Every structure is written in C-alpha cells, then in structure tokens.
Amino acid sequence: MVDTKTNFEIRPFETLGAANHGWLNAHHHFSFGNYHDAARxxxxxxxxxxxxxIAPQSGFPPHPHADMEIITYVRTGAITHKDSLGNEGRTAAGDVQVMSAGNGIRHAEYNLENEATTLFQxxxxxxRTGGEPSWGAKPFPKNDRSGAWQILASGFDEDNDALPIRTDARVLGATIKAGDSLEYAIGTNRHAYMVPATGAIEIDGHRAQARDGVAIGEGVITITAIEDAEIVLVDSR
Structure with a gap:
C-alpha cells in the first residue's frame, strides 16, 4: 500500500524479496543479492x-565489506561475530552489534546455538568513505524501552548511551503493550523505516503485521499496538 500524498508505504512481508539457502532463510526489504526491485x-x-x-550451527563464513554501517538486531537466539581486527563477541536476543566497515574489514557471523537465530541486518x-573499521556490541534490556523509544545506535554525539555509527541516522527500539500508543516525529527531509519484529500495529490507521516494512516520510506518526509489539525503527537523512 502506497500513499503518495504522505510519502507512506507498507511493504507486506510476503512481498519482500526472498532467498532460502537451507542454512539461511532471508527476506529482503530492499534490493539485495539476486533480488532487484528498482522501487526498493x-x-x-x-x-x-x-x-x-539462520539455522543452528551455521552462519556466514568470512567475507569483506567496505564503506557501510552494518547494524545487527538479534530477535531470537544469538549471533557470534569474528573479524579481521581480532574482535570476537556473542550478541543475544534484544541486543545490538554495529560494524563500521570503513576502508575494509573481513568478518564472519555464526549461529553457534542449538536453535535458530533470527535477526534484522x-x-x-x-x-563519508574510508576511515579505520570498527566493531562494537551492547546489551539493551527490553524493559528499558517499554512504552518508550530507546536509541540503540546513533551518529549523533549527544546519544552517548547508543552504539556509535558514522552516518546521520539513529536506530531505535521500543516495545508497546496491546492498546497502547507511541508517537515519533520524523524531521524535514528525513526518512524513517520501521519493522515490527513481533505483533501487529497501526500507524495512523494503517495496519502492519509482524515483519512488514513501513517506509515513512517527514511528519509525526502515531503507532498503536494491536498486539504486544516489539518495534525497530531507523531514522536517516
């Protein structure tokens, strides 16, 4: 559903690009790999x-990246990171890791658990391009974002409690009880993209199911939880 007057689009989960590799069942909100959509x-x-x-005891083998900020939000299970800088760490459900690829880094991401891991990448x-690569991870207890936005990663100096990223953006999370509402203001010339990890929601009267994508232009939105919901939102330039 596209509302051209308000620059608002709901992208149902079943319309996303998909690739099932057995060990990895991936759905793409934007063009990626063999999935290409000029509008996305x-x-x-x-x-x-x-x-x-990601299936148990499997994952992404070492591979390179450059000039990209890569944020991993773990929904269930855990992911174990290893990279060419010598960093290694396990990020569990609800927590976040950030990799600034900079001028180049190799990394691997493995699910070493005995259950499937689900995540948003x-x-x-x-x-700006270049710069030294870096990696970091941090726990974000879900109770701290009950009924309120918590900034998980940010390119703004004032967001001291968030993981740093090298871009004019914020990654936020919130949990909303069924029947409750939460507002978010999107600034002029800004872009927000939101996905409920769990639970159905309404955005200004438009319904989105769990794992649907919602692309939103500038303005104030009101999000109402139809079911208990866990939401991830990115606000970028």
Missing part, C-alpha cells in the same frame, strides 16, 4: 534491511 533500492541512506533466519550508507 534504498530509503534515504538506508540501503539494506534483511530479515534473516540493517545497512546504512556512511556520511
């Missing part, structure tokens, strides 16, 4: 939003 190349600086299900284009 990016939303502002947001370039990739993949909804991944989000790529945001950086403000």
């Amino acid at each position: 190349m990016n939303w502002g600086a947001i370039r990739v939003w993949n909804d991944d299900v 989000i790529w945001i284009m950086p403000n």
